[in-house]
Amino acid sequence: MPHAYPTALALLLVLATIGCGSDPGYEHTYTTRAIVLSLPGEKVTQEFIVHHEEIPDYVSINGSIGMNEMAMPIPVPDKSLLKGIAVGDKVELVFGERFEPQHKMGLISITKLSMDTELNLGETTMPTTHP
Numbered sequence: 001m002p003h004a005y006p007t008a009l010a011l012l013l014v015l016a017t018i019g020c021g022s023d024p025g026y027e028h029t030y031t032t033r034a035i036v037l038s039l040p041g042e043k044v045t046q047e048f049i050v051h052h053e054e055i056p057d058y059v060s061i062n063g064s065i066g067m068n069e070m071a072m073p074i075p076v077p078d079k080s081l082l083k084g085i086a087v088g089d090k091v092e093l094v095f096g097e098r099f100e101p102q103h104k105m106g107l108i109s110i111t112k113l114s115m116d117t118e119l120n121l122g123e124t125t126m127p128t129t130h131p
């Protein structure tokens with residue numbers, strides 16, 4: 001089998017690519033507008049917290065539809081997504097979620113909105129620490 005080694009190597013590369021692929025297999029993706037309440041910690045916490053608007057098309061694990069406006073942590077798989085984003089910024093963001101084989105949620109993209117954008121965040125008025 002003179003070609004066994006290159007074949008095995010190619011297979012390994014394919015497996016590595018699948019294993020480390022950036023596609024987390026989200027079942028659902030949602031777009032919402034929000035204000036940024038906190039950014040990921042330097043070391044441990046790989047998530048940030050936003051106060052997002054109502055998400056009418058949200059599907060929960062038990063099948064109920066809709067999510068109220070709320071403050072919610074969203075895991076950040078790649079912190080470079082948050083480059084240029086500060087606490088107090090108004091943003092439009094896309095996050096994904098899946099429930100099988102295990103629960104996973106994560107930020108997919110985020111863009112800054114103009115600071116005079118009116119967000120529907122209910123009664124809660126979050127202090128803006130934006131400089």
Ligand SMILES: [Cu+2]
Pocket residue numbers: 052067068070071072
């Ligand atoms: Cu939420």
